[in-house]
Amino acid sequence: AQTVTQSQPEMSVQEAETVTLSCTYDTSESDYYLFWYKQPPSRQMILVIRQEAYKQQNATENRFSVNFQKAAKSFSLKISDSQLGDAAMYFCAYRSAGFGSNAGGTSYGKLTFGQGTILTVHP
Amino acid sequence: KAGVTQTPRYLIKTRGQQVTLSCSPISGHRSVSWYQQTPGQGLQFLFEYFSETQRNKGNFPGRFSGRQFSNSRSEMNVSTLELGDSALYLCASSWDRDEQYFGPGTRLTVT
Numbered sequence: 001a002q003t004v005t006q007s008q009p010e011m012s013v014q015e016a017e018t019v020t021l022s023c024t025y026d027t028s029e030s031d032y033y034l035f036w037y038k039q040p041p042s043r044q045m046i047l048v049i050r051q052e053a054y055k056q057q058n059a060t061e062n063r064f065s066v067n068f069q070k071a072a073k074s075f076s077l078k079i080s081d082s083q084l085g086d087a088a089m090y091f092c093a094y095r096s097a098g099f100g101s102n103a104g105g106t107s108y109g110k111l112t113f114g115q116g117t118i119l120t121v122h123p
Numbered sequence: 124k125a126g127v128t129q130t131p132r133y134l135i136k137t138r139g140q141q142v143t144l145s146c147s148p149i150s151g152h153r154s155v156s157w158y159q160q161t162p163g164q165g166l167q168f169l170f171e172y173f174s175e176t177q178r179n180k181g182n183f184p185g186r187f188s189g190r191q192f193s194n195s196r197s198e199m200n201v202s203t204l205e206l207g208d209s210a211l212y213l214c215a216s217s218w219d220r221d222e223q224y225f226g227p228g229t230r231l232t233v234t
Contacts, residue, residue: 035222043211045225091166097220109156109171109179111215111223116165 002027004094006114013082014122020067021077021117023092031097034068034075035111040088048090051075053097079119087121125150127216127226135232141202144229148195148216154178155197156223157189160211169212172197173219201231209233 003026013019025034036048051059051068058066063083067076079086092114128147136142148155157169168181172191189199195216201208209232215223 033222037225042227043230044227045213045215047222047224050222095223109154109173109217109223110168110181111156111158111166112168113166 002029002032002094002096002112004092004112004114006090006092006117008117009115010118010120012120012122013079015082015084017082018078018080019082019119021079021090021092021119023075023077023114025073025075025092025094027073027094027096029096033095033097034066035093035095036064036066036077037091037093037113038086038088039091039116045091049077082121084121084123087119089116089118091116127214127224129212129214129226129229131229132227133230133232135234136204137234138204138206140204141200142204142231143198143200144212144214144231146197146199146214146216146226148197148214149224152216152218152224153195154217154219154223155191155195156215156217157197157199158213158215159183160213160228161209166213169199204233206233 005024032053034051038046038048049061049064063080065078093111095111130145154173156171160166171179175191186202191197211228213228215225217223
């Protein structure tokens with residue numbers, strides 16, 4: 001079974017500064033997807049960024065970028081020029097890219113989440 | 124394009140009752156997944172439906188069930204509610220095996 005670990009329960013950053021959130025995962029699969037989701041106080045989960053394991057290039061989305069280290073099974077999120085609206089709980093998530101069912105159950109539709117990191121942005 | 128919608132947004136039930144939650148996916152999405160979020164256990168996968176068939180199931184008791192209709196709308200049912208079922212229930216939709224987009228959730232309180 002896959003596991004996702006976020007070792008930082010809380011992080012804080014000054015507005016306009018840069019912050020990095022850590023995530024490690026454990027899997028025996030070679031093909032998978034990794035995601036960062038943001039959950040603000042409204043509790044709406046918002047997709048921030050996605051990384052395919054087969055791609056060596058790190059994904060970027062505007063102020064958000066990842067450092068994907070496949071061998072180390074590490075997937076950190078860097079937020080540049082932090083804004084007050086970035087304050088939220090951030091979840092790292094893993095999803096298998098496996099095709100078809102297997103004796104141990106299917107991999108379809110299942111996101112495995114880390115415990116989350118609460119990010120506070122100070123003005 | 125409208126996002127994922129969930130109804131109701133808030134629900135209060137009594138122990139022993141049953142409850143049905145509804146999820147309407149983004150238009151064109153065929154997969155709907157359900158998750159339970161609690162402070163103690165975090166986000167846990169319940170099940171996933173694709174084209175009216177359950178494709179995957181998490182480690183929850185049989186009291187938790189779901190279904191999907193031909194228009195891809197999905198419902199989940201919890202029978203014989205327990206206090207520990209109090210949680211935020213999130214559904215997410217995707218076209219197939221790509222990224223999932225979440226609804227606002229249904230906050231269930233069991234008293």
